[in-house]
Amino acid sequence: MKILANDGISEIGKIELEKAGFEVITTKVAQEQVANYINANDVSVLLVRSATKVRKDIIDACAGLKIIGRGGVGMDNIDVDYARAAGKHVINTPASSSESVAELVFAHLFSGIRFLHDSNRNMPLEGETAFEMLKKAYANGRELRGKTIGIIGFGRIGQAVAKMAVGLGMRVIAADKFVGKAEIRLDFYNGQFINVEIETEPVEDLLRHSDFITLHVPAQENGYVIGAAEIDAMKDGVGIINCSRGGVLDEVALIKALDSNKVSFAGLDVFENEPNPEIRILMHPNISLTPHIGAATLEAQDRIGSELAAQIISLLKT
Ligand code: NAD
Numbered sequence: 353m354k355i356l357a358n359d360g361i362s363e364i365g366k367i368e369l370e371k372a373g374f375e376v377i378t379t380k381v382a383q384e385q386v387a388n389y390i391n392a393n394d395v396s397v398l399l400v401r402s403a404t405k406v407r408k409d410i411i412d413a414c415a416g417l418k419i420i421g422r423g424g425v426g427m428d429n430i431d432v433d434y435a436r437a438a439g440k441h442v443i444n445t446p447a448s449s450s451e452s453v454a455e456l457v458f459a460h461l462f463s464g465i466r467f468l469h470d471s472n473r474n475m476p477l478e479g480e481t482a483f484e485m486l487k488k489a490y491a492n493g494r495e496l497r498g499k500t501i502g503i504i505g506f507g508r509i510g511q512a513v514a515k516m517a518v519g520l521g522m523r524v525i526a527a528d529k530f531v532g533k534a535e536i537r538l539d540f541y542n543g544q545f546i547n548v549e550i551e552t553e554p555v556e557d558l559l560r561h562s563d564f565i566t567l568h569v570p571a572q573e574n575g576y577v578i579g580a581a582e583i584d585a586m587k588d589g590v591g592i593i594n595c596s597r598g599g600v601l602d603e604v605a606l607i608k609a610l611d612s613n614k615v616s617f618a619g620l621d622v623f624e625n626e627p628n629p630e631i632r633i634l635m636h637p638n639i640s641l642t643p644h645i646g647a648a649t650l651e652a653q654d655r656i657g658s659e660l661a662a663q664i665i666s667l668l669k670t
Pocket of ligand 1: 508568621
């Protein structure tokens, strides 16, 4: 049986699938050619990350396709209900990348409070005056320890962020539409651990009391989770991180708030206009940017590959 991993798959995942007798094709097929390729090559499984879209046209055209797999969490690039109604299995790997995304949140947070993104752009090649001017510009750094982080969306990634925040000595306020409380397990290198229970609070309280706010909700059907009104309700000088989905944060309101210093910095891994974010976002001196790489660590990609392989083997070989 053939598997087309159109957005790639880790070596470990590929080896596990090949050991189980599958042929794994990693040739990148252009979006408009995917259905033809699947039919011409008798492909049973289509694996994607976020680049390839699996819409109704592909699902309708590919009667022989048995499984559509998303290496990652969000399935907004797949018509999931339609595919399932057409008898296809649709799978993803929800837990594999949580720690990697959570670590990226802190990369952006540290960048924001110590101006790393800006200093990387502006470090002078030579010249004492320019160097001293930058030293002055970056003199007002802050510590995370003792500050409050507001986590909107307290699922897998939100909870992984909470765990790291507690480890850094931060206070955590979490808000979620459905989750009331969660037990966070802090593991130490020597095998010991402690459990910390965190109850969610109303989002209004989170907005009012947080020094930094980070979003971990899925793509929404009805508008922004953070727009102008929510930013108005935040503390002056708040930092905002979005490593979830572009459409949940109003970028126009964000730029306005950055320009007025209501928001001191933002860290963005996802954008309303992906893969072509707005120029004002790309050029803003107070935004730390990454190109949707939350899950792009070797460890997460290996876990994703193995988890996909295990699910495919269990669905098609047992
Ligand atoms: P999850 O399903 O475990 O948690 C999401 C939580 O958000 C749920 O508890 C849900 O109840 C809550 N929620 C939904 N709408 C809400 C709202 N309006 N207000 C408050 N809470 C709300 O998902 P997860 O695995 O933690 O992933 C979270 C997000 O991160 C998803 O959008 C996912 O696509 C994104 N993600 C991004 C990357 C990346 O590369 N940057 C990688 C993986 C996941």
